[in-house]
Amino acid sequence: MxxxxxxxxxxxxxxxxxxxxxxxxxxxxxxxxxxxxxxxxxxxxxxxxxxxxxxxxxxxxxxxxxxxxxxxxxxxxxxxxxxxxxxxxxxxxxxxxxxxxxxxxxxxxxxxxxxxxxxxxxxxxxxxxxxxxxxxxxxxxxxxxxxxxxxxxxxxxxxxxxxxxxxxxxxxxxxxxxxxxxxxxxxxxxxxxxxxxxxxxxxxxxxxxxxxxxxxxxxxxxxxxxxxxxxxxxxxxxxxxxxxxxxxxxxxxxxxxQNQTKSEVLCGRDTVQIRGKQYSLGDLASMLSKYGEVQTNAFLVSVVIDSMRLVFFHDGRTFVHGTSSIEEAKKLYYQVIG
CATH class of the missing domain: 3.40.50.720 (NAD(P)-binding Rossmann-like Domain)
Known part of the structure; x- marks a missing residue:
């Protein structure tokens, strides 16, 4: 009660x-x-x-x-x-x-x-x-x-x-x-x-x-x-x-x-979201360290590369901040991830 x-x-x-x-x-x-x-x-x-x-x-x-x-x-x-x-x-x-x-x-x-x-x-x-x-x-x-x-x-x-x-x-x-x-x-x-x-x-x-x-x-x-x-x-x-x-x-x-969005520009953010492969956040932090200072918590890992910031989530999503171009975001994403 x-x-x-x-x-x-x-x-x-x-x-x-x-x-x-x-x-x-x-x-x-x-x-x-x-x-x-x-x-x-x-x-x-x-x-x-x-x-x-x-x-x-x-x-x-x-x-x-x-x-x-x-x-x-x-x-x-x-x-x-x-x-x-x-x-x-x-x-x-x-x-x-x-x-x-x-x-x-x-x-x-x-x-x-x-x-x-x-x-x-x-x-x-x-x-x-x-x-x-x-x-x-x-x-x-x-x-x-x-x-x-x-x-x-x-x-x-x-x-x-x-x-x-x-x-x-x-x-x-x-x-x-x-x-x-x-x-x-x-x-x-x-x-x-x-x-x-x-x-x-x-x-x-x-x-x-x-x-x-x-x-x-x-x-x-x-x-x-x-x-x-x-x-x-x-x-x-x-x-x-x-x-x-x-x-x-x-x-x-x-x-x-076929009707589901795989990559998208986020409203009001100058940011592209990419859905990709899941990685261990610890492995990502190590891999990203060669690009600059890495920030991490229990839910995500982020790093700034040139004028863009990449934020990787535990479920395989990545935010690429600093661009509204899906093509530009994917180019940087694959450059980093391979």
């Missing part, structure tokens, strides 16, 4: 109450991405008393994150701590009663399924549509609700997706325009992040306590700076022949190998 004393103000809110609080204590939320949206959503959910949180993220903390990404500090930047590790360290101090799992990895079609099957709900806190399409297909394959969210500049959007009931992401994008700009081009402000997170976490709590009649069915789009807010009925956008959610045998196209 959960000690609900700490949640007294939340249980006083009639739609939740003590019954709803007990339901929250027995639910598992999967957060994919632990940057601006993910770190804030994780903190809200931890404080609300969600029984189990699993955080997945591929990145480590950098100085530019601190402007909008909650839970991280300058010390995390200095030590190049993976975001999920830094987040869990803070969340465990906030609420020691809940279970919090940290997973340092790139979310792909190959490795996400096992995590999604165990979750009651997925919150999208990613920064790219390749991963969102994978989430969309896996969520429909395993019938797990998920909440889409995105923001750039002073604008944001969010939509709650219930397999078998609402349009899926593929359906939605065929009839609804999405942001053409990225945070790399026009930046992003913290309040826009918090607005998206507020909508996502509120919807999450409704779903987790089974308050189905109050789940929002509209797509929310806003621009805080220009004072715009829209709530759009997109129910008619559900496609009977959608390859992700339509018909009796959807094909889930984003889960096929």
């Amino acid at each position: 959960t000690d609900i004393t700490r949640y007294h103000r939340q249980t006083l809110f009639h739609p939740i109450g003590e019954v709803g609080q007990e339901k929250l204590a027995n639910k598992h939320v999967l957060l994919i991405g632990c940057g601006a949206l993910g770190s804030s959503a994780a903190e809200m959910l931890a404080r609300a008393g969600i029984g189990e949180l699993t955080l997945i993220d591929r990145d480590y903390v950098e100085l530019t994150n601190l402007q909008r990404q909650h839970l991280f500090t300058e010390e995390d930047v200095k030590n190049k701590i993976p975001k999920v590790i830094a987040a869990v360290n803070k969340l465990q101090v906030i609420n020691s009663e809940i279970t919090i799992n940290s997973v340092v990895m790139d979310a792909t079609a190959d490795n996400l399924a096992d995590y999604i099957k165990k979750a009651d709900l997925i919150i999208d806190a990613t920064d790219n549509f390749d991963t969102r399409f994978v989430i969309n297909d896996l969520a429909h394959k395993y019938r797990v609700p998920w909440i889409f969210g995105a923001c750039v500049g002073s604008s944001g959007m969010t939509f709650t997706i219930i397999p078998g009931q609402t349009p899926c992401l593929n359906c939605l994008l065929k009839v609804t325009p999405v942001f053409g700009a990225t945070c790399d081009a026009i930046g992003v402000i913290g309040p826009a992040v918090q607005m998206v997170v507020t909508h996502q976490v509120t919807e999450a709590i409704k779903i987790l306590i089974d308050d189905t009649k109050h789940i929002r069915s509209q797509l929310i789009i806003f621009d805080l700076w220009n004072n715009h807010y829209q709530s759009i009925d997109v129910s008619r956008s559900k496609q009977a022949n959608c390859t992700s959610c339509g018909g009796e045998l959807p094909t889930f196209p984003s889960l096929s190998y």
Whole structure:
């Protein structure tokens, strides 16, 4: 039985109450991405008393994150701590009663399924549509609700997706325009992040306590700076022949190998990610030492070569900082690795 004393103000809110609080204590939320949206959503959910949180993220903390990404500090930047590790360290101090799992990895079609099957709900806190399409297909394959969210500049959007009931992401994008700009081009402000997170976490709590009649069915789009807010009925956008959610045998196209991204430019980072062979971090540190000073911790090894910095993760991923050219990044990567 959960000690609900700490949640007294939340249980006083009639739609939740003590019954709803007990339901929250027995639910598992999967957060994919632990940057601006993910770190804030994780903190809200931890404080609300969600029984189990699993955080997945591929990145480590950098100085530019601190402007909008909650839970991280300058010390995390200095030590190049993976975001999920830094987040869990803070969340465990906030609420020691809940279970919090940290997973340092790139979310792909190959490795996400096992995590999604165990979750009651997925919150999208990613920064790219390749991963969102994978989430969309896996969520429909395993019938797990998920909440889409995105923001750039002073604008944001969010939509709650219930397999078998609402349009899926593929359906939605065929009839609804999405942001053409990225945070790399026009930046992003913290309040826009918090607005998206507020909508996502509120919807999450409704779903987790089974308050189905109050789940929002509209797509929310806003621009805080220009004072715009829209709530759009997109129910008619559900496609009977959608390859992700339509018909009796959807094909889930984003889960096929040929549709998976092997190398990509990371949003707002002047950085290319390459997925390659796994190496021992100790072996990498020795191999890289001939290029200059090597920094290492339990999760990654990094070195600066000329004007670029290479960061190798334990799961075989490498970040090449200082370029947005996949070709240039691969050239340096293979020069170093062979």
